[in-house]
Amino acid sequence: MALLELEGISKQFHARGGKGIVRAVNDVSLSIDAGETVALIGESGSGKSTLGRLVLRLLEPDQGAVRFEGIDLTKLNTKEMREVRARLQVVFQEPFESLNPRMSVGDIVSEPLIIHNRAMNSSEREIRVRETLERVGLRPDSATRLPGQLSGGQQQRVGIARAIITNPSLIVLDEPTSSLDLSVRAQILTLLADLQRELGLAYLFISHDISTVEYVSQRIAVMYLGEILETGPVTDVIKDPRHPYTRALLSSRLSTDPNESLPRLRLIGDIGSPTDVREIGCVLAPRCPMVIDACRDRKIELEPFAPHHDVACIRAAETSDALLASSSSGIEYN
Amino acid sequence: MATSPPNDSERTKAAKPTGQFRDFVQMHPIAVGGAFFIVVLILASLFAPLPYDPELPNPEVGISPPSADHWFGTDITGADVFSRTIAAAWVDLSLALAGTLLSLAIGVPLGLATSVKRRWSDNLVRGMDAFQAFPLLILALVLVSLSGNKLYMVVVAIALINIPRYMRLIRSEVLSLREARFMEATTAMGVPLPRTLRKHVLPNVMGIITAQTTLTMANAIVVIATLSFLGIGVAPPTPSWGSMIRSGSSNMISGEWWIALFPGLFVLICVWILNQLSDAISDFNTRTTR
Numbered sequence: 017m018a019l020l021e022l023e024g025i026s027k028q029f030h031a032r033g034g035k036g037i038v039r040a041v042n043d044v045s046l047s048i049d050a051g052e053t054v055a056l057i058g059e060s061g062s063g064k065s066t067l068g069r070l071v072l073r074l075l076e077p078d079q080g081a082v083r084f085e086g087i088d089l090t091k092l093n094t095k096e097m098r099e100v101r102a103r104l105q106v107v108f109q110e111p112f113e114s115l116n117p118r119m120s121v122g123d124i125v126s127e128p129l130i131i132h133n134r135a136m137n138s139s140e141r142e143i144r145v146r147e148t149l150e151r152v153g154l155r156p157d158s159a160t161r162l163p164g165q166l167s168g169g170q171q172q173r174v175g176i177a178r179a180i181i182t183n184p185s186l187i188v189l190d191e192p193t194s195s196l197d198l199s200v201r202a203q204i205l206t207l208l209a210d211l212q213r214e215l216g217l218a219y220l221f222i223s224h225d226i227s228t229v230e231y232v233s234q235r236i237a238v239m240y241l242g243e244i245l246e247t248g249p250v251t252d253v254i255k256d257p258r259h260p261y262t263r264a265l266l267s268s269r270l271s272t273d274p275n276e277s278l279p280r281l282r283l284i285g286d287i288g289s290p291t292d293v294r295e296i297g298c299v300l301a302p303r304c305p306m307v308i309d310a311c312r313d314r315k316i317e318l319e320p321f322a323p324h325h326d327v328a329c330i331r332a333a334e335t336s337d338a339l340l341a342s343s344s345s346g347i348e349y350n
Numbered sequence: 351m352a353t354s355p356p357n358d359s360e361r362t363k364a365a366k367p368t369g370q371f372r373d374f375v376q377m378h379p380i381a382v383g384g385a386f387f388i389v390v391l392i393l394a395s396l397f398a399p400l401p402y403d404p405e406l407p408n409p410e411v412g413i414s415p416p417s418a419d420h421w422f423g424t425d426i427t428g429a430d431v432f433s434r435t436i437a438a439a440w441v442d443l444s445l446a447l448a449g450t451l452l453s454l455a456i457g458v459p460l461g462l463a464t465s466v467k468r469r470w471s472d473n474l475v476r477g478m479d480a481f482q483a484f485p486l487l488i489l490a491l492v493l494v495s496l497s498g499n500k501l502y503m504v505v506v507a508i509a510l511i512n513i514p515r516y517m518r519l520i521r522s523e524v525l526s527l528r529e530a531r532f533m534e535a536t537t538a539m540g541v542p543l544p545r546t547l548r549k550h551v552l553p554n555v556m557g558i559i560t561a562q563t564t565l566t567m568a569n570a571i572v573v574i575a576t577l578s579f580l581g582i583g584v585a586p587p588t589p590s591w592g593s594m595i596r597s598g599s600s601n602m603i604s605g606e607w608w609i610a611l612f613p614g615l616f617v618l619i620c621v622w623i624l625n626q627l628s629d630a631i632s633d634f635n636t637r638t639t640r
Binding site for chain 1 (some may be wrong): 528531532534535537538539540541542545549550553554638
C-alpha cells in the first residue's frame with residue numbers, strides 16, 4: 017500500500033470579482049510510497065502548490081480522497097487530523113516568512129514536540145531540539161537566536177528541523193530551495209537527501225525547475241493548469257518525454273550534457289488562464305504544436321505508455337516523430 | 351561556545367526579555383528618560399510632601415510671581431501653583447490611564463473577534479466607522495455633562511473615543527498576520543487555536559498595541575485637559591491642568607503668565623514624552639524582527 021494516495025482530487029476557487037471559476041486542481045490522482053521522492057513539476061499557476069496544500073489539508077478538496085497511511089484525511093475532524101500532522105509535515109518556500117519572527121529558534125523547533133509529544137518533559141525536549149539542530153547542520157547554541165539573525169540557508173534548516181522533529185513519514189517540500197542562492201541550494205538538497213536516507217522519509221517535492229529535482233527524486237509528475245500530464249520514473253521521463261509539454265519544459269532547461277540532442281520544442285503563446293479551461297479536450301490544446309482535432313473532442317486521461325510511465329496525450333507514441341515531421345511549426349533543433 | 355565572539359553572545363540575548371529591555375534603553379534613552387519622568391511625577395503627586403496645600407486659598411499672599419517661596423508663583427486665590435500642578439498630575443494622569451486601559455480592554459478583544467469572525471463583523475466595523483465620523487469631543491462633552499459631571503464618565507468618554515481605533519488597528523494587523531506563511535505553518539503543525547493566539551498572534555501585535563496605548567494616553571491627557579478647561583469633568587477646587595489653564599488664562603493679558611503657563615507646560619511635556627515613547631516602541635519593534 018502506498019504511503020500517500022490521491023484519488024481524483026479537485027479544487028476550484030471563485031475568481032476575484034465573482035466571475036468565473038478557477039480550476040486550480042482538476043481530478044488529480046497520484047501516489048507516493050514510503051521512503052520515496054516524487055517531484056511535482058509545473059509553472060507558476062499550474063496548481064502544484066495548491067495540490068501540496070490539499071495533501072496537508074491546509075485546503076479542503078471539493079472532490080476526491082487524500083489517503084495517508086490508508087486513512088482518508090478529508091474525513092477526519094480537527095482533533096484526529098492534528099494527530100496525523102505529526103507524521104505529515106511541510107517545508108515552505110520562503111524560509112523567513114514561514115518562521116514566527118518573534119520566537120527563538122529553540123521555541124520554533126520544539127513547538128511540534130509540545131503539541132504532539134505531550135509526555136515529554138522540558139529537559140528531554142531540549143536534548144531533542146539540540147540533536148535535531150545538529151542533524152540539520154546548525155550549531156545547538158543557535159537555539160537562542162531569532163530567525164531574523166540567521167541567513168536564508170540557516171532559516172531553511174530551521175524550517176527543516178521543525179518538520180523532522182516529530183519523526184514524520186512524509187514531508188511536502190513546497191519549493192524549499194527556490195529562494196536560496198545556488199551554493200546554498202546544493203547544500204539544502206544534499207541535507208534533504210541525507211535526511212531521507214537516515215530517517216526513511218518520503219518527499220513530495222514541489223518545484224518549477226526540473227534540474228533541481230532530477231537528482232533527488234525517483235519519480236516525477238508534470239502538472240499543467242491543474243492536471244497531471246505525465247508521470248513516471250525520473251530517468252524515463254527525462255530521457256524520453258512523451259508529452260509535448262514535458263518536452264517543452266525540458267527544452268527550456270540548461271543541459272549539462274553537450275551531446276544531448278532532444279529536439280527543442282516551443283509552445284505557442286503563454287500559459288492559459290485557469291478560469292477558461294474547457295470541460296473537454298486537452299488542457300494544452302491551445303498551445304500545442306502537435307494538436308489535432310481529436311485533442312479537442314474529449315477529455316484526455318492519463319494512460320499507461322510504458323510500465324509505470326503514464327502520459328495524458330493521444331499522440332504520446334509519436335511525439336518524437338511528430339516533432340521531427342513538423343519542424344517548421346514552432347519546433348527547432350539544437 | 352567558548353570561541354564565540356563577544357558580539358555573538360550579545361545578539362543571542364536579544365531573544366530574552368531582560369536583554370530586550372536593555373537594548374531598548376540603549377537605543378532610546380530620551381524616551382526611557384521621559385517615561386521615568388512621568389513615573390516620578392505620578393509618585394510625587396501621590397506621596398511627596400508638597401510645600402503648600404494645593405486646595406487651600408491664601409488671601410494674604412494673593413497673586414504673586416515665581417519666587418523662592420512659591421516656585422511657580424501663586425494664583426488669584428493665593429494658592430501655590432507648584433503644589434497644584436504636581437497634585438493635578440495624579441488627577442489627570444490616573445483618569446487618562448483608566449480611560450486608556452478601558453479602551454484597551456474592550457478594543458483589543460473586539461479587534462481580535464472581528465478579525466476571526468468576518469461575516470457579522472463587517473457591519474460592526476462599518477458602524478464604528480460611522481461612529482468615528484461624529485465629533486468625538488462634543489460627544490464627550492455631552493456625556494460628561496449629562497451624567498452630572500461624574501468623573502467616571504470622563505473615563506467612559508475616553509474609552510468610547512478610543513475603542514474604534516483599537517478595534518480597527520488590531521483587526522487590520524491580525525488580518526494581515528493571518529496571511530503570513532508562518533500562520534499557515536502553525537496549521538500544518540496542528541497548533542491549537544488558543545496557543546496560536548497566545549504564541550503567534552499576540553506577540554506579533556503586542557508592539558503595535560503598546561505603541562498605540564502610549565498614543566491613546568497622550569490623546570486622553572489632551573481630552574481631559576480640554577474638558578476641564580471647559581469646566582467639565584474635574585471640578586475646582588480639585589486641581590487639574592485644564593482648569594488651572596482656564597483660571598490662569600484671564601490673567602495672561604495682565605502679565606500674570608505663570609498661572610496658566612506651568613500647567614500648560616506639564617500637559618505639553620507629558621504628551622511629548624508619550625509620543626516619543628510611542629515612536630521608540632514602534633521603531634524598536636521593526637528593528638528587532640528584521
